[in-house]
Amino acid sequence: MVVDTHPFDSSIILRVKGPLEFKCLFDKTDALNIQKVISKTFEALCCSIKSESCVFTLCDGPVVIWPNKDVHISPEDITPNTPCQELSQWTKISEQESLHKKSTKKKTKKCSGNTVVNLQLMMETTRPGAPHSAQVPVFTQTVQTSHFGSMTLPIDCAVCVSLGETIQNACLHLVEELSNQINEMKRVTLQHLKGTSILVPEPLHFLLPHPHGLVTVVYPAGVLDSQLQTARQALHQKYDLPNDTPYFRRANAYHFPNEPYRDGYLRNPHLWLTHPTLENGKVYLVQGLYSYHHYMQDRIDDNGWGCAYRSLQTICSWFQQQGYVDRSVPSHKEIQQALVDVGDKQASFVGSRQWIGSIEVQAVLNELLGVTSKILFVSQGSELASKGRELASHFITEGTPVMIGGGVLAHTILGVAWSETTGEIRYLILDPHYTGAEDLQLITEKGWCGWKGPEFWDQTAYYNLCLPQRPKVI
Structure with missing residues (x-):
């Protein structure tokens, strides 16, 4: 079966996050002195990561x-030779998470993925056993003219280890990666230094194709992706990646499975479904992330007329979350205005409750996102059963969600299960006509996201399928 597999199914991610305070004084403001002071400050932070004062808390x-203190660990039940997978057993699960797991446990298949153990980076300010006098603060006053530089470094380090890896070995790996991250922050800070103005270095994680896995890249905060193309090109060369697909834009950053999405939309509900079994059949799925857009979201009552708009929004979310575009998902009015701008509709169309179809979806994608689409025409629904090869090819080569419109209904096709020998086919449908809350269990159990047979389509109605194409960009 041609399905996505997670590279971490037999491993665990240890993630260390925490602020490190970066503070330095510039006696002189010439470029050479500023660079020297910044370098020494980063080097001091690197030394602190390798010192006995460094602490990881679960x-x-x-x-x-204490990773540098012969891996001293508290409580005593855990030893340096304890497997990393046992750390997750010490994590307290919130009551809300427990209730969610209970409600979705019954019939919903758990999405495949890895365990993430989150650790907090902390630094001891005093050392146990130090003389009492050493802990008494001493104040001195020095009068001089200088510039003070200060920022908080958002340390975020993640390493992937096997489930049976000992905590001791994993901590050695973490300390090494933390040191590498601070050195990379130094390089990026010096590269984008303008006078005494310092940009905060921002670490981001990216999941690359096999064999690379999870890698961390540091970008200067506030610098647009469009200004970092040279850096991204260098990364593509370093990891031998093609230059026609964005891998290192901020939108491509890896989303850890234990982190919620702030916008409230569900992501990839199809991953919780069981694939249909067909004789000699294969499954071809949408590639990457998308958001589920449906009726009644965003405080807009579009029940009965907005299904194609919602399908289009789902497609736009795919291009946004794969890093192909920077713009947000367009609203209904923005979609309508785009159609007016290209001359497809009259000005009165903006703010109306009029339907749109596959041809309009194609026009909006091109106008707002610069995305081209192919249109597949089907004279009657019964012919859709013979389009397995075309749809399978689309999901292999492009991997984008497909909008299908026929009569007065529009749906999103996320994949097909198809047998080349028997011709048997099933369609993975994301239904924009859903009007309820973002309830994953309800959506998957009631078929709002589900596998449908050829009888799902009106056998006598005509259909147009909009197949968006990937842009060839870094």
Whole structure:
């Protein structure tokens, strides 16, 4: 079966996050002196990461680890030779998470993915056993003219280790990666330095194709992706990646499975479904992330007329979340205005409740996103059963959601299960006509996102399928 597999199914991610305070004084403001002071400050932070004062604490758990103190660990039940997978057992699961798991446990297949153990980076300010006098603060006053530089470094380090890896070995790996990240932050900071103005270096994680896995890249905060193309090109060369697909735009950053999405939309509900079994059949799916857009969201009552708009929004979210475009998902009015701008509709169309179809979806994608689309015409619904090869080819080569419109209905096709020998076919449908809350269990159990047979389509109605094409960009 041609399906996405997660590279971390037999491993665990240890993620360390925490602020490091970057503070330095510039006695002189010439470029050479500023660079020297910044370099020394980063080097001091790197030394602190390797010192005995460095501490990892388990988020929502009682475990405290001193990675450079012969891997001293508290509580005593855990030893340096304890497998990393046991750390997750010490994490306290919130009551809300427990209730969610209980409600979705019954019939919903859990989405495949890896375990993430979150650790907090902390630094001890005093050392146990130090003389009492050493802990007494001493104040001195020096009068001089200088510039003070200060920022908070958002340390975010993630390493993937096997489930059986010992905590001791994993901590050695983490300390090494933390040191590498600080050195990379130094390089990026110096590269984008303008006088005494310092840009905060921002670490981002990207999941690359096999064999690379999860890699971390540091970008200067506030610098647009369009201004970082040279850096991205260098990364593509470093990891031997094609230059026609964006891998290192901020929108491509890896989303850790234990982090919620702030916008409230569900992502990829199809991953919770069981694939249909067909004789000699294969499954061909949408590639990457999308948001589920449907009736009644965004405080807009579009019940009965907005299904194609919602399908278009789902497609736009795919291009946004794969890093092909920077713009947000367009609203109904923005979609209507785009059709007016290209001359397809009259000005009175903006603010109306009029339907749109596949041809309009194609026009809007081109106008707002610069995305071209192919249109597949089907004279009657019964012919859709013979379009397995075309749809399979689309999901292999392009991997984008497909909008299908016929009569007064529009749906989103996320994949097909198709047998080349028997011709049997099933369609993975994301239905924009849903009007309820973002309830994953309800949506998957009631078929709002589900596998449908050829009888799902009106056998006598004509259909147009809009197949968006990937842009060839870095």
